[in-house]
Each structure stands twice: as structure tokens, then as C-alpha cells.
Amino acid sequence: MRAVVWDGRAWPEGLELIEIERPQTRPGWVLIRNRAAGICGSDLHYLTGRTRHLIPDENLPAVLGHENAGVVAEIGDGVEGLKVGDPVAAEPLHGCYETGRSTPCPRCQVGEYNLCSHRQIVGVPLVEMLPGGYGEYSIFHASRLFKMPRSVTFEAAALIDVLAVGVHAMTVGGPEPGMTVAVLGSGVTGIDTIQCLRAWGIRSIVATAKYPFQAEAAREAGATEVIQLGSGVDPVSEVLRMTDGRGVDQVYEAVGGASPVITQAVHMCRKGGNVIMLGIFDGELPVDLQRMIYRSVSILTSSTYNSTGGTRDFQIAVDLLANGQVDHDLLVTHRFSLDNWHDAVSSAFGKSDSRCLRSVIVHDD
Numbered sequence: 001m002r003a004v005v006w007d008g009r010a011w012p013e014g015l016e017l018i019e020i021e022r023p024q025t026r027p028g029w030v031l032i033r034n035r036a037a038g039i040c041g042s043d044l045h046y047l048t049g050r051t052r053h054l055i056p057d058e059n060l061p062a063v064l065g066h067e068n069a070g071v072v073a074e075i076g077d078g079v080e081g082l083k084v085g086d087p088v089a090a091e092p093l094h095g096c097y098e099t100g101r102s103t104p105c106p107r108c109q110v111g112e113y114n115l116c117s118h119r120q121i122v123g124v125p126l127v128e129m130l131p132g133g134y135g136e137y138s139i140f141h142a143s144r145l146f147k148m149p150r151s152v153t154f155e156a157a158a159l160i161d162v163l164a165v166g167v168h169a170m171t172v173g174g175p176e177p178g179m180t181v182a183v184l185g186s187g188v189t190g191i192d193t194i195q196c197l198r199a200w201g202i203r204s205i206v207a208t209a210k211y212p213f214q215a216e217a218a219r220e221a222g223a224t225e226v227i228q229l230g231s232g233v234d235p236v237s238e239v240l241r242m243t244d245g246r247g248v249d250q251v252y253e254a255v256g257g258a259s260p261v262i263t264q265a266v267h268m269c270r271k272g273g274n275v276i277m278l279g280i281f282d283g284e285l286p287v288d289l290q291r292m293i294y295r296s297v298s299i300l301t302s303s304t305y306n307s308t309g310g311t312r313d314f315q316i317a318v319d320l321l322a323n324g325q326v327d328h329d330l331l332v333t334h335r336f337s338l339d340n341w342h343d344a345v346s347s348a349f350g351k352s353d354s355r356c357l358r359s360v361i362v363h364d365d
Contacts, residue, residue, distance in 0.1 A: 004135070033136065046064065089160045101118060105117045173252065194223050199326065344359045
């Protein structure tokens with residue numbers, strides 16, 4: 001099969017479109033003909049070297065891409081409920097039960113497979129190189145595949161991985177109708193978090209956005225107010241002004257990196273309120289602990305997704321998209337064929353110029 005393969009070197013080196021061996025099905029697993037693959041910000045972190053240290057050298061070269069949707073191409077022994085040609089969204093996270101460990105870890109035993117010590121992710125070669133959506137074919141455990149109605153495009157279905165992150169944040173934060181909420185960051189994760197908040201009945205949402213095109217998308221997603229960063233307005237002061245000095249009930253942080261956004265979140269949160277952290281930060285950063293204790297502000301972390309009350313967060317996300325409660329067409333701003341993979345990655349890296357929310361590699365039918 002054809003695939004864009006990464007050898008571990010930093011962008012713009014290290015990627016090449018070549019022919020490699022197609023992955024083989026296993027009992028309980030399914031071969032997928034990829035139709036769409038999103039280029040996630042975490043992929044860019046690997047390619048720039050920021051998180052390269054997390055990838056063992058023995059798992060390289062690798063095929064990245066963990067935001068995938070496609071059609072069933074081949075079914076392994078023991079798989080039921082799927083047939084060749086079914087359109088599916090693919091959940092990349094695999095825990096102990098899916099990978100066949102004889103003694104599942106304690107976290108998998110209680111359904112928290114996102115915290116599995118042996119977690120394997122299709123398209124992220126942390127434990128094993130399971131080729132992702134930058135190639136024509138991938139394999140997934142059958143339990144990680146979700147049938148999609150044909151009314152949902154493959155590009156929209158590929159981003160369900162991001163939506164499931166927002167769904168899990170709702171479980172962690174427990175927002176209730178009537179609350180005032182701030183969402184820091186209007187990238188794809190922030191925008192899907194806004195859409196989840198709307199689906200959970202939240203009507204007062206203040207968002208921050210780095211770029212004007214992100215601000216437009218945040219408003220379209222349902223934000224009632226948007227603070228444009230870099231315009232001379234301090235986001236903390238502006239949120240406090242909007243809430244008559246009280247602060248918002250909850251803050252959902254979707255920025256990460258090396259930004260001071262956590263301390264900003266603490267300062268704009270009301271007494272007794274919560275900050276829910278979704279972003280991935282670069283190591284240790286300062287936090288205003290004195291303000292946290294005096295105002296009893298809690299920081300809750302929301303890591304990817306797992307199961308909520310016996311229902312997988314990914315399934316809830318699938319239903320939100322299929323029922324029209326969430327719109328992913330506004331997120332897919334750039335589409336490229338596999339042959340034009342370089343432009344796809346360049347658009348994702350240069351979003352300030354390209355106005356890119358999510359760049360997607362679209363494979364031929």
C-alpha cells in the first residue's frame with residue numbers, strides 16, 4: 001500500500017510517500033480502507049520534535065494519523081456485526097482487552113482504558129507501529145469501529161476522535177444548564193468543546209481565539225461571546241467584566257503548549273468553580289496556587305476518552321454527529337489527496353496564513 005512514512009526526523013524532513021506492506025488482519029481485528037485522515041496537532045508535535053522523545057526508535061519508521069474513517073476491507077476471524085464495505089469511524093485507542101493481555105491492568109478493569117499502561121494507538125507508535133491514516137490501510141480491533149450513516153461524510157467522521165475528547169470533558173466537568181462557561185482556545189478541540197457544551201444545554205459560552213478565522217468558527221459553533229487574543233484585550237479582565245466581577249462557573253482549557261492559560265483560567269473562574277484541562281502542556285508551568293486555595297478553585301484533568309456510565313464516549317460522539325447536534329463540516333477547512341500530502345501538512349503547520357482549522361488527507365475511493 002502507499003503511505004506517508006515518518007522516519008523520526010523533524011519537519012520538513014523525515015516524511016516520504018512510499019510503498020509499504022499492507023497490515024495483516026488478526027483474530028478479532030478488521031482491516032480498514034482509509035478514506036479520510038485528519039492531521040492532528042499532536043502529530044505536528046511529533047514532527048517538530050517537541051514530543052519525539054515519546055516515540056521509541058524501534059517503532060520507527062511509522063505511519064502517523066489517528067483521526068480516521070473508512071470502509072471495512074477485510075474481516076478477521078471471530079468478528080461479528082461488520083461486513084466488507086461498511087462505512088465506519090475508527091477509535092484509535094486500544095487497551096489490554098483489545099490487545100489480548102492475559103491480565104488486564106487495573107485501569108482497563110474499570111473501563112479507564114485511556115489510562116492503560118500498555119495502551120496502543122493506531123497511528124501513534126508508542127508501543128507498536130500500527131499504521132495510521134496517512135496510509136491507505138489500517139487495522140483496528142472490531143470493538144473500535146462504529147458504523148456511520150452514509151449521510152455523514154468520511155471527513156466529518158474522521159474527526160470523531162476530537163469530538164470524543166469533548167464528550168469526555170463533559171463527563172469530567174459535569175456542566176449544568178444555567179452555568180456560565182469559558183472555553184480557552186478555538187482550535188478544533190475548543191470548537192468541539194463548545195458544541196458539546198451546547199448539546200449539554202449550556203447557553204452562555206465565552207471563547208477565546210488566537211486568529212480571526214478561529215473566532216468566526218467559534219461563533220458558528222455556538223459561542224455567545226468571543227475574545228480575540230492579540231487585540232489588546234486581557235482575556236481575564238474581559239471575562240470578569242462580562243460576569244460583573246464574579247467569574248464564570250467553569251473554564252475549559254483547550255490550548256496547552258507553553259502558554260500561561262491555566263493561571264488565566266484560575267483567575268477568571270468564580271469562587272468554588274472548576275477548571276477542566278484538555279490541552280497538552282510542555283512540562284512544568286507555574287500556577288497561582290494561592291488564588292486557587294483562597295477561592296477554592298479546582299483543576300480537573302480530562303485525558304482523551306473512555307466510557308461513561310457503561311457507554312463509550314466515542315459512541316456518544318458518533319451519535320451527536322449522526323443526529324446533527326454537532327457540525328464537523330465547519331472544522332474540515334482543507335482537503336488534500338495522498339499525493340498532495342506535503343501541502344496537507346504545510347497547511348496544518350501554517351494555519352495563520354492558510355486559515356486552517358483541520359487539514360484532512362482524503363484517500364481515493
